[in-house]
Amino acid sequence: MNQRRTERLTRLKETLAGGGTIHLSEAARLCGVSEMTVRRDLAASDGAIILLGGRLVEADNPRYAPAYDLDEQQDSQRNAKRRLCQRAAEFIEPGDTLFIDCGTTLMPLSGCLAELDGLTVVTYALNVANAVSALPGVRLVLLGGLYHGVSQTFADNAMSEAIRRLGINRAFLSAAGVHSMRGVSCFHFHEVAPKQAAIACAAQRLLVVDESKLGVIRPAYFAALSDFDVVITDGDLGLSPDTGGPRIVTA
Incomplete structure (x- = not known):
C-alpha cells in the first residue's frame, strides 16, 4: 500500500475512533481527494473501515449492522x-x-x-x-x-x-x-x-x-x-x- 493511501486511511480511522460515521463526501474533503479515491483506498485496505449507505463506519462497530430491504x-x-x-x-x-x-x-x-x-x-x-x-x-x-x-x-x-x-x-x-x-x-x-x-x-x-x-x-x-x-x-x-x-x- 502506498504511503499517501496509508496516511489517508490512518486519518479516517482516527476520525472514526469515537464510534461515529462520516459521509463519503466528507471523507473525501478531509483527505483532499475525490470520492472515487476514497473508495479505492477502502477497497485496497484491510477492511477495518467499510462503506455503509454512503457513510464510512468501523467494520467491527455493532451499532451499524445493516438491514436488507x-x-x-x-x-x-x-x-x-x-x-x-x-x-x-x-x-x-x-x-x-x-x-x-x-x-x-x-x-x-x-x-x-x-x-x-x-x-x-x-x-x-x-x-x-x-x-x-x-x-x-x-x-x-x-x-x-x-x-x-x-x-x-x-x-x-x-x-x-x-x-x-x-x-x-x-x-x-x-x-x-x-x-x-x-x-x-x-x-x-x-x-x-x-x-x-x-x-x-x-x-x-x-x-x-x-x-x-x-x-x-x-x-x-x-x-x-x-x-x-x-x-x-x-x-x-x-x-x-x-x-x-x-x-x-x-x-
Missing part, C-alpha cells in the same frame, strides 16, 4: 443495474443453462433473454422466477425450500446438491459487498450455500455488481474475487492489473 434495493442504482445486465447478457449463448442469483441487481437480465433460443434458468429467488416465468421459450427451474420473505428466496439443506446435479454453463452472481482483500459477501447466511454451489459447478462464473457495493463488507462471506472468471461492474475494484484475477468488464 428488497423494495429499497429495487430502486437503488436502477439505471446502472440495467447497463450491467446488458453487458452480462453478451456472454449468454443459445441453449445455455443459467444460474441467476437473488436480489435486484440481476433482475434486468431477464429482459435480455427472450431473443435467445433454448435457455434454461435456475434460481432460488422468487422475484427472478416470476420475471423468467413470463418469457416464452425459457425453461425455469425454481429451487424450493423454506421461503425467506426479506430476500424473496428459498433455502433448503438439499439445495446445494440439487445445483451440483445440474449442468450450468454460466452462473450470474450478485453481492452486497465486494472488497479486494476481504472478498465477496452478502447480507443473509442462507444465501451462502446456493451461491457457493453455483460457483463450484458452473463452467463460467460471472459477478455482476454496481459501484455502490465496492469497498464494502457484509456479514456473510461467500467467495473470493479469484473464484470468478468475470466481474462486470461500473466502478473500480482497486485490483492491480498484474494480480492474475478475474477479467474485469466495465459498463
Whole structure:
C-alpha cells in the first residue's frame, strides 16, 4: 500500500475512533481527494473501515449492522443495474443453462433473454422466477425450500446438491459487498450455500455488481474475487492489473 493511501486511511480511522460515521463526501474533503479515491483506498485496505449507505463506519462497530430491504434495493442504482445486465447478457449463448442469483441487481437480465433460443434458468429467488416465468421459450427451474420473505428466496439443506446435479454453463452472481482483500459477501447466511454451489459447478462464473457495493463488507462471506472468471461492474475494484484475477468488464 502506498504511503499517501496509508496516511489517508490512518486519518479516517482516527476520525472514526469515537464510534461515529462520516459521509463519503466528507471523507473525501478531509483527505483532499475525490470520492472515487476514497473508495479505492477502502477497497485496497484491510477492511477495518467499510462503506455503509454512503457513510464510512468501523467494520467491527455493532451499532451499524445493516438491514436488507428488497423494495429499497429495487430502486437503488436502477439505471446502472440495467447497463450491467446488458453487458452480462453478451456472454449468454443459445441453449445455455443459467444460474441467476437473488436480489435486484440481476433482475434486468431477464429482459435480455427472450431473443435467445433454448435457455434454461435456475434460481432460488422468487422475484427472478416470476420475471423468467413470463418469457416464452425459457425453461425455469425454481429451487424450493423454506421461503425467506426479506430476500424473496428459498433455502433448503438439499439445495446445494440439487445445483451440483445440474449442468450450468454460466452462473450470474450478485453481492452486497465486494472488497479486494476481504472478498465477496452478502447480507443473509442462507444465501451462502446456493451461491457457493453455483460457483463450484458452473463452467463460467460471472459477478455482476454496481459501484455502490465496492469497498464494502457484509456479514456473510461467500467467495473470493479469484473464484470468478468475470466481474462486470461500473466502478473500480482497486485490483492491480498484474494480480492474475478475474477479467474485469466495465459498463
